[in-house]
Amino acid sequence: MERKIEEFFHKWQKDILRKPLILYGPKQIGKTFTVLNYGKKEYKNVVYFNTENNKTIIDLFKKEKSTEKLILNLSLLSGETILKEDTLIVLDNLDEIEIIKGLKLFGSEHSKYHIIGIISRRERLTEFKGEELQFKGMNEMDFEEYLWAHEERTLAELIKECFAKSKTCSFHKVALELFWEYLKTGGLPEVVKASLDGKSVYEIDAIKQKIIDVYKKELCLNKTLIDIPRGLEVINSIPEQLMKDNKKFQYGMIGMGKRAKEYESSINYLVNNQLIYRSYKIKTVKSPLSSCREKDSFKLYLPDDGLLFSMLHLTYKTWTTDEKVKETIYENHIAKTLVESGYALYYYQSEGKAEVNFVIQNRIGQIIPIEIITRSMSKAKSLSVFMKKFIVPRAYRITENNFSTKKEIRYIPIYAVFCLNETKM
Numbered sequence: 001m002e003r004k005i006e007e008f009f010h011k012w013q014k015d016i017l018r019k020p021l022i023l024y025g026p027k028q029i030g031k032t033f034t035v036l037n038y039g040k041k042e043y044k045n046v047v048y049f050n051t052e053n054n055k056t057i058i059d060l061f062k063k064e065k066s067t068e069k070l071i072l073n074l075s076l077l078s079g080e081t082i083l084k085e086d087t088l089i090v091l092d093n094l095d096e097i098e099i100i101k102g103l104k105l106f107g108s109e110h111s112k113y114h115i116i117g118i119i120s121r122r123e124r125l126t127e128f129k130g131e132e133l134q135f136k137g138m139n140e141m142d143f144e145e146y147l148w149a150h151e152e153r154t155l156a157e158l159i160k161e162c163f164a165k166s167k168t169c170s171f172h173k174v175a176l177e178l179f180w181e182y183l184k185t186g187g188l189p190e191v192v193k194a195s196l197d198g199k200s201v202y203e204i205d206a207i208k209q210k211i212i213d214v215y216k217k218e219l220c221l222n223k224t225l226i227d228i229p230r231g232l233e234v235i236n237s238i239p240e241q242l243m244k245d246n247k248k249f250q251y252g253m254i255g256m257g258k259r260a261k262e263y264e265s266s267i268n269y270l271v272n273n274q275l276i277y278r279s280y281k282i283k284t285v286k287s288p289l290s291s292c293r294e295k296d297s298f299k300l301y302l303p304d305d306g307l308l309f310s311m312l313h314l315t316y317k318t319w320t321t322d323e324k325v326k327e328t329i330y331e332n333h334i335a336k337t338l339v340e341s342g343y344a345l346y347y348y349q350s351e352g353k354a355e356v357n358f359v360i361q362n363r364i365g366q367i368i369p370i371e372i373i374t375r376s377m378s379k380a381k382s383l384s385v386f387m388k389k390f391i392v393p394r395a396y397r398i399t400e401n402n403f404s405t406k407k408e409i410r411y412i413p414i415y416a417v418f419c420l421n422e423t424k425m
Contacts, residue, residue, distance in 0.1 A: 001030075001141070001145070001148070001149045001189060001192065001193065002145070002148050002149075003030065003034045003138075003141070003145060004142075004144070004145060005034060005136070005138050006034065006038050008136060009035075009038050009042075010042070012134070012136075013042060013114065017110065018110075018114070018134075019106075019107040019110075019132060019133055019134045020103040020104075020106050020107050020115040020116070020117065020132070020133055020134065021115070021116045021117070021133075021134045021135075021136060022094070022103075022116075022117045022118075022119060022125070022128060022133055022134070022135045022136070023035065023116055023117070023118050023119070023136055023137075023138055024118075024119045024120070024121075024122050024125060024135065024136070024137055024138070025120070025122075025137055025138035025139060025274065026120060026140075026215070026218075026273070026274045026275065026303060027120045027214050027215070027218065028188050028189075028190065028211045028214055028215075029138060029139060029140045029141075029187075029188060029189070030138075030140075030141070030188075030189040031118050031120075031138050032090075032092055032118055033189065034138070035088075035090055035116050035118065036048065036090065038088075039088035039090065042088075043086055043087060043088040043114070044083060044086040044087060045080055045081070045083070045086075045087050045088075046087070046088045046090060047074065047075075047078045047080050047082055047087060047088070047089050047090065048078075048090045048092065049074070049077070049078070049089075049090065049091050049092065050092045050093055051091050051092060051093050051094055051095070051096060051099055052092070052093035052095065056077065057077075057091075057099065058096050058098055058099065060073050060074075060077075061096070061098045061099045061101070061102035062098045064102070065102075065105065066105075067105050067106050067109055067111055067113070070102055070105070071113060074089065082113065084112040084113060085112050085114070087113070087114065088114050088115075088116065089113060089114065089115045089116070090115075090116050090117075090118065091103075091115065091116070091117045091118070092117075092118045093118065093119070093120070094117045094118060094119045094124075094128075095119065095121070095124065097127060097128070099117070100117075100127075100128045100130075100133075103115060103117060103132075103133060104130055104132035104133060105132075106132075107130070107131075107132030107133050107134075108132045120218070120273075121218070121221065121273050122137075122272060122273050122274055123269070123272045123273055139187075139303075139340040140186070140187035140188050140189075140303070140304055140340075141187035141188070141189060141192060142187060142337065142340070142418045143179060143182050143187075143415060143417075143418050144156045144159075144160075144418050145187070146178075146182045146185075146187060146192060147178065149192055149193075149196060150178065150196070152178065155171055155174065155175060155178075158170070158171060159175060159415065159416050159419065160419055162403050162416070163403065163412065163416050163419040164419075166403060166404075166405055166410065167403060168402045168403050168404070169402055169403060169413065169416075172402045172413065175413070175415045176400060176413065176414070176415055178415070179414060179415035180319075181195075182305075183305045183306070183309060183329050183333060184306060184309050184314075184316075184319065185204070185306050186208070186304040186305050186306015186307055186309070187304060187305070187306070188208075188211055188304055188306065188307075190207055190211070191204060191207050191208055191211070191306055194207055205310055208306060208307055208310045209310070211304075211307065212307055212310075212311070215235070215275055215307075216232055216235065218273065218275060219231040219232060219235075219269075219270075219275075222266075222269050224265060227265050227266040227269060230262065230263050230265075230266040231266040231267075231269060231270055233254045233255070233263075233266075234254070234263060234266055234267055234270060234276070234300070235270070235275070235276065235302075237253055237254050238276065238300050238301070238302055238308075238311075239302075239308060239311045239312045240253060241253060241299075241300065242299075242301070242308070242328045242331070242332060243312070243324070243325075243328055247299045247331070248281065248297055248298070248299060249298055249299060249300050251263060260296060267300070274303060275303065276300050276301065276302060276303065277300070277301045277302075277303060277335055277336055277339045277345065278298050278299070278300055278301075278345065279298060279299045279300075279301070279335060279345035279346060279347050279358070280293035280294060280295070280297065280298045280345070280346050280347075281293070281294045281297035281298060281299075281346070281347055281348075281349055282294065282346045282347070282348050282349075282359060283348070283349065283350065283351070285348065285359065285367055285390045285392075287361065287365050287367065288361065288365075289344065289346050289359065289360075289361045289367065290344065292346070293346060299335075299347065301331075301332045301335040301336060301339075302332060302336070303336050303339075303340075304336070305329055305332055305333050305336070308328075308329060308332050309329065312325070312328075323374050323375055326374060327372060327374045330372055330374070330398065330414055331357060331372055333414070333417065334357070334358060334370065334372065334398060334414075334417050335358070337417045337418055337420070338358060338360060338370075338417075338420065341418075341420065341421040342421070343360040343361075343362075344360070344361070345358060345360070346358070346359045346360070347359065348369065348382075348386060350385070350389075354381070354382040354385045354386070355382050356369045356370070356371050356382050356383055356386050357370060357371055357372050358370040358371075366392075366393050366394075367390070367392055367393075368392060368393070368394055368395065368396070369383055369386050369387070369392060369395045369396070370395070370396045370397075370398060370420075371383040371395075371396070371397050371398070372397075372398050372399075373397050373398065373399045373411075374399075374400065375400075383395055383397060383409065384407075384409075387408070387409075394408075394410065395408070395409045395410070396409070396410050396411075396412050396420070397409055397410070397411050397412070398412055398413075398414050398417060399411055399412070399413060399414065400413065400414060401413060403416070
């Protein structure tokens with residue numbers, strides 16, 4: 001399945017000042033598969049090493065401080081000739097600082113060897129930082145990539161054109177129905193492929209449960225043992241938290257007498273490693289938005305809609321008839337899409353309890369409110385109140401309806417949320 005990040009790999013490959021690349025992102029999003037697939041297409045050969053608990057590789061990087069000797073030994077270990085400019089070296093599951101030191105040697109020399117390291121725990125990047133390396137994040141498949149997988153590239157292009165030109169989409173119903181399937185499936189490649197292969201609902205749910213277990217296992221890497229069970233409690237509580245009318249995270253829903261101080265470290269660990277996403281409450285709006293946040297008031301979201309769908313134990317009937325469920329899944333989708341597009345998340349709530357689901361700030365400092373409108377809340381007025389109180393360059397309402405513009409507000413169909421990125425806004 002084709003991924004957008006391949007365009008970035010191509011630019012990196014051709015860069016005359018190329019440095020070793022560290023690719024990071026949660027497990028199960030297709031990092032290794034995508035890198036190896038790209039390597040097979042664009043290089044003469046690929047040399048792959050799984051560095052996890054690989055004493056031979058770790059000892060090699062500890063011992064050798066010469067890039068040519070490292071290449072010679074890696075070539076011997078792999079049984080492959082490593083060619084300058086024409087071999088892709090892949091070091092998977094990076095977690096050892098000695099290997100990072102070795103990669104920095106290649107970066108400091110502007111070496112002609114092409115190296116990609118892959119890591120899942122984003123918090124390790126603070127230890128790996130350095131100008132000798134290049135870093136790139138990767139996420140699960142968005143709806144556009146999902147359409148590519150379904151051979152609906154023309155429809156994806158049409159949606160982007162309708163967004164850019166603010167015109168109605170002639171295939172609106174088709175796009176909406178495909179999007180609903182995407183929300184049930186999610187964007188994790190293994191689940192998408194199972195769906196494409198015609199696997200049953202039960203088989204797909206089993207794959208999702210396996211992935212949920214993998215994410216929970218990631219918590220076991222937390223250095224503070226007491227935070228491991230607390231992290232699990234947080235993840236398990238998110239679906240129920242999001243189904244409330246007031247989606248603010250409440251510690252009391254985890255258990256009687258639970259306090260914020262006990263869970264702060266666990267939540268930070270989960271957020272830092274992209275296992276959950278956080279949106280802070282703001283009561284006022286000024287630049288930067290980070291100065292307005294209320295540290296103790298926030299919502300938490302899951303990084304995959306399909307996993308949330310399964311954790312809520314939804315059936316097709318519930319999904320199509322319960323507007324509250326649909327609103328919850330839609331909100332999670334918008335949250336994860338905005339985070340994965342590079343935005344920090346905030347939501348606005350006034351003293352009078354008027355709430356705007358999302359408020360974001362782009363790179364040039366513009367503050368943009370985003371409100372969800374479903375059938376059950378079609379007369380929501382929070383965004384209008386917000387716009388009267390604060391001056392903003394544009395505002396969006398996300399709906400199940402087609403593209404339109406009314407009273408300076410752009411109405412965007414839910415399937416087009418992937419268009420809300422820095423290049424388009």
